[in-house]
Amino acid sequence: MTQAIRIFDTTMRDGEQSPGASMSHAEKIELAKLLEDMAVDVIEAGFPIASQGDFDAVHAIARTIKNSTVCGLSRAGAKDIERCAEAIRPAPRKRIHTFISTSPIHMKHKLQMEPDAVLEAIHGSVSLARNHTDDVEWSAEDATRTERDFLLRAVETAIRAGATTINLPDTVGYSFPSEYGALFADVIANVPGADEVIFSAHCHNDLGLAVANSLAAVQGGARQIECAINGLGERAGNAALEEIVMALRVRGDGMPFTTGVDATRLMMASKMVSRITGFPVQYNKAIVGKNAFAHESGIHQDGMLKHAQTYEIMRPEDVGQGATNLVMGKHSGRHAFKDKLRDMGYELSDNAFQDAFARFKALADRKKHVYDDDIIALVDDAAAHFDDAIKVVRLRVVAGTDGPQTAEIDLEIDGKPAWTTQRGNGPVDAVFNAISVLVPHQAVLDLYQVHAVTEGTDAQAEVSVRLSEHGRIVTARSADADTLVASAKAYASALARLRAKRERGEDAQAAG
Ligand code: KIV
Ligand code: ZN
Numbered sequence: 001m002t003q004a005i006r007i008f009d010t011t012m013r014d015g016e017q018s019p020g021a022s023m024s025h026a027e028k029i030e031l032a033k034l035l036e037d038m039a040v041d042v043i044e045a046g047f048p049i050a051s052q053g054d055f056d057a058v059h060a061i062a063r064t065i066k067n068s069t070v071c072g073l074s075r076a077g078a079k080d081i082e083r084c085a086e087a088i089r090p091a092p093r094k095r096i097h098t099f100i101s102t103s104p105i106h107m108k109h110k111l112q113m114e115p116d117a118v119l120e121a122i123h124g125s126v127s128l129a130r131n132h133t134d135d136v137e138w139s140a141e142d143a144t145r146t147e148r149d150f151l152l153r154a155v156e157t158a159i160r161a162g163a164t165t166i167n168l169p170d171t172v173g174y175s176f177p178s179e180y181g182a183l184f185a186d187v188i189a190n191v192p193g194a195d196e197v198i199f200s201a202h203c204h205n206d207l208g209l210a211v212a213n214s215l216a217a218v219q220g221g222a223r224q225i226e227c228a229i230n231g232l233g234e235r236a237g238n239a240a241l242e243e244i245v246m247a248l249r250v251r252g253d254g255m256p257f258t259t260g261v262d263a264t265r266l267m268m269a270s271k272m273v274s275r276i277t278g279f280p281v282q283y284n285k286a287i288v289g290k291n292a293f294a295h296e297s298g299i300h301q302d303g304m305l306k307h308a309q310t311y312e313i314m315r316p317e318d319v320g321q322g323a324t325n326l327v328m329g330k331h332s333g334r335h336a337f338k339d340k341l342r343d344m345g346y347e348l349s350d351n352a353f354q355d356a357f358a359r360f361k362a363l364a365d366r367k368k369h370v371y372d373d374d375i376i377a378l379v380d381d382a383a384a385h386f387d388d389a390i391k392v393v394r395l396r397v398v399a400g401t402d403g404p405q406t407a408e409i410d411l412e413i414d415g416k417p418a419w420t421t422q423r424g425n426g427p428v429d430a431v432f433n434a435i436s437v438l439v440p441h442q443a444v445l446d447l448y449q450v451h452a453v454t455e456g457t458d459a460q461a462e463v464s465v466r467l468s469e470h471g472r473i474v475t476a477r478s479a480d481a482d483t484l485v486a487s488a489k490a491y492a493s494a495l496a497r498l499r500a501k502r503e504r505g506e507d508a509q510a511a512g
Contacts, residue, residue: 015232062091085132099139126161173206177216184220267320278475
């Protein structure tokens, strides 16, 4: 008989801790809704004590999400736990996830606490959390480098205090699958009360083993896996949610476990996270990479034509990777466009739909063939920039062999018009100089990246920019048939996000 594995998504918490991966309030709610639609069991929505922005996002998600459990992270201190409890309070299903380090190196150098004091903190934090909710997860940070006897005592303390889920993270991505699986089997066999709680795996990918380790943990007795879309997370990231879900689904013969996740939304979730964070998905990324189902060599293509399963262990449509099909042209009407959006999993409000349709018509006028990927870029772009405080209204650029290149730009800043013309060393430099004159800042451009959404010289350009200013890092992305317009919109949007962070008094990335 197959057993259920709970999927705990930490894209908005551990994922957002990845430098440059910050997400806005609206983007977090958008992502949380998609995760709920996908039937993810637990959504770790953030770290409420880290900042007012984090608190507000967790609180808003707790008010919005009805079916998935909404979880907030907190350290062991009473203030952290109270703040977390307050943030998740409106959720019908709510969890406090509290953690403390248990390895000798962390206890000595990071916490500067004696082991007995750590045990006391575990008891105190879990008991306090239980006053606020029946669903309390406790994590032994750096569990894989913790002395085994101490880990057993720590886990027992957490269970006695009322923890309902016990997480044994491979915080530094150091474990091997055989070791990590054995760790779970050992703890489950030797801690009194272990059969009353759910054990959870949380793996980092420093050695590229996060998914393998998570699956080994399941073989050792874990029944929850913590993971993130596209493997986002601290340093090399967390286990990739899409890989875990598909490994368990495709290899049910070898591992009799299932998740409740709707795999047909995986591609959409991957694109959404990539768009929100500005982190591109590598072409050969398992499950959601552009090439994950592409067969280039003649031998493979020949095999595929004769029988798809010669080289394919799952179908692209199983994970929501449609064939790149020609969808519509400039004569397509409102109804056809709405149907197409519905097929692709988008439910837009009336305003968002009108906006997306107007953009689609404008694109179809300029571009001969409009593909699924064009529509995704267009709708995602509309959603990403709907609330932007700084909007690009008009742009004119003079470029070519005879410099200097110049950009003339009209912006709308907080609803007020602003105009300038500036020169630059190349057209992109001219555009960014012009925007910087109208929106002064001290940010450094850490990343400027352009990629074509589809094939062809008339393809839309998708531009990502990452800015940093005194430790604050923001990313933004925009798509347009004109690369310079996309660049201007992405840069203006990043500056708007930076300004919002500055005004909220948020500094460098919050760490767990
Ligand atoms: O990697 C880790 O140990 C964590 C904990 C806070 C669960 O992210
Ligand atoms: Zn982590």
